[in-house]
């Protein structure tokens with residue numbers, strides 16, 4: 001037999017798909033032929049990081065219309081484009097986020113609107129206000145009853161928050177007590193009360209749907225099951241928490257926004273230490289929300305900034321958003337498609353931000369997408385090189401916040417130094433080292 005060798009070429013390897021496509025280039029990947037591969041790659045990483053900062057324009061739009069500070073926001077549970085907002089003068093507005101327009105204005109309450117919650121089917125939403133009423137509304141802006149509430153429940157005391165169950169037609173309000181309501185009844189079906197302390201917030205667990213979490217003015221965060229009469233567990237911090245939210249993916253972890261400028265992430269099964277302490281804010285943190293992936297959280301603070309934190313890691317923020325006009329941020333929400341952040345602040349505006357500051361919105365060609373992915377990978381690979389790290393970490397903050405951060409650092413350093421000196425001059429073992437994740441928790445007295 002004779003062996004015949006023929007040349008065979010696949011046209012896909014050398015022909016362009018369309019006339020406008022670039023010519024295919026053949027390369028020899030032998031590393032000997034490319035001695036400067038690593039430096040070139042590093043340069044590309046540096047360029048990508050720089051361009052990332054150049055194109056970081058997170059602010060998208062401002063929804064204005066309210067005549068007083070925006071104190072609560074609520075996402076529609078079924079439709080991405082709907083947003084409800086409540087203001088300090090009792091007005092409730094519904095927005096179409098696609099064209100950023102107000103589609104409905106309601107005079108909901110006299111005094112503050114304290115909380116808004118949407119039902120799981122998205123057909124109704126509930127508002128509570130300073131006038132001691134709970135109102136149920138139809139969330140369809142074109143319905144017959146778009147101007148009047150479907151139902152009004154008169155309460156005995158002031159309510160400060162409301163949340164809806166994730167599957168059933170049950171909702172919870174908080175104030176002097178946590179009241180669990182059935183949609184059809186005008187009396188609460190269950191009441192939880194902890195002494196004379198008022199309750200700041202209530203949130204239903206998205207997975208273990210009968211589980212609730214509340215922050216109480218005695219500085220504790222309490223967990224309870226709405227089927228049982230007695231609460232399950234609690235953790236007490238050194239200062240009061242304003243709100244606690246569940247991680248939507250790992251729904252046994254939760255994060256609390258605290259008055260001491262920090263956020264604390266806990267595992268509900270091990271409440272004696274915090275999984276992570278998120279520092280960086282320079283004033284009380286007023287609201288927090290998780291991204292739908294459960295990997296990041298956004299917080300709004302009295303210091304007039306919004307920060308984005310990775311849930312695990314060093315506890316420092318990866319991003320800080322601020323504008324010249326934005327005042328104290330009362331409420332923040334992360335949109336359900338993981339791309340936008342919404343914030344409501346004291347100077348009547350609702351702002352829409354990108355969750356990733358330099359992301360290109362809109363459609364991308366396959367080649368653009370490939371380039372973006374490559375740059376992303378490069379940034380990750382070279383993240384720890386000093387130059388790249390410095391550029392990636394740099395953020396401009398307003399002067400007041402810069403000064404406050406400096407001052408906070410000074411205080412922390414001097415406290416650390418004092419502790420070190422104390423330890424050095426005492427009997428070994430008498431001044432223990434307390435890690436940050438234990439430092440802020442008040443443990444119950446030992447019997």
Ligand SMILES: *[C@@H]1O[C@H](CO)[C@@H](O)[C@H](O)[C@H]1NC(C)=O
Nearest residue numbers: 040041042043044045046047
């Ligand atoms: C990096 O950017 C500079 C200036 O913008 C450009 O001249 C250079 O070719 C870029 N380097 C790489 C490797 O992309």
Ligand SMILES: *[C@@H]1O[C@H](CO)[C@@H](O)[C@H](O)[C@H]1NC(C)=O
Nearest residue numbers: 081096097098099100103141
């Ligand atoms: C929201 O705006 C978009 C874009 O203009 C429009 O297509 C949609 O119908 C609007 N929705 C409502 C309920 O007005």
Ligand SMILES: *[C@@H]1O[C@H](CO)[C@@H](O)[C@H](O)[C@H]1NC(C)=O
Nearest residue numbers: 250253265267275294311312
């Ligand atoms: C949630 O808690 C578990 C167990 O304590 C921990 O391993 C995990 O990292 C936590 N998840 C987040 C996102 O913090």
